[in-house]
Amino acid sequence: AQTVTQSQPEMSVQEAETVTLSCTYDTSESNYYLFWYKQPPSRQMILVIRQEAYKQQNATENRFSVNFQKAAKSFSLKISDSQLGDTAMYFCAWSNTGKLIFGQGTTLQVKP
Amino acid sequence: DSGVTQTPKHLITATGQRVTLRCSPRSGDLSVYWYQQSLDQGLQFLIQYYNGEERAKGNILERFSAQQFPDLHSELNLSSLELGDSALYFCASSAAGTGAFEEQFFGPGTRLTVL
DSSP states (O other): OEEEEOOOSSEETTTTTTTEEEOOEEOOSOOOOEEEEHHHHTOEEEEEEEEEOOOOOOOETTTTEEEEETTTTEEEEEEOOOOOOEEEEEEEEEEEESSOOOOOOOEEEOOO | OOOEEEEEEEEOOOOOOOEEEEEEEEETTTEEEEEEEETTTTTEEEEEETTTTEEEEEEEOOOOEEEEEESOOOEEEEOSSSSGEEEEEEEEEEEOOSSSTSSEEOOEEEEEEEE
């Protein structure tokens, strides 16, 4: 069975600084997708970024980028120029058929 | 606003009762997913429907059931409720549900409290 592990329950960063959230996963599948979702205090789930496993190039969305290491089964999220609005819980997720398998989440606090 | 609606927003009920959670997907989306978010279990996939038919099943208890209607809205029925069923229940929808690459759009969730 596939598993997703986020080993950092909580992190904090100063506004305008850069922070990296870690995620590892375990799968025997060769083709799959990885996602980072953001859940702010409103509880709404928002897709931040996604990566297709067959693409070697790391995905980037504005201030958000990933470091995808397929052999190491690692998928970290880098947030540059952190903003107060980035304060949220972040979930790493895996999928190959549609259903999402989530990690436990990392609570990120951006401090002014 | 994701375009996915869920009702009710909050639900408080007693152990042993039965409740129905409702989800309306984005216009044109054929696939609906249900997820449960609890302190104990984290975020878990429960079940997926595609165009009225069950497509995938996850960690859904036998006391729980779901269906998707011809107008594509979906209902999640929870019966014989226990304290541990207290959670935030999300519905998500995607266009076709035939590939993992599709973005799933999440509703605002239904907060269920079982007393």
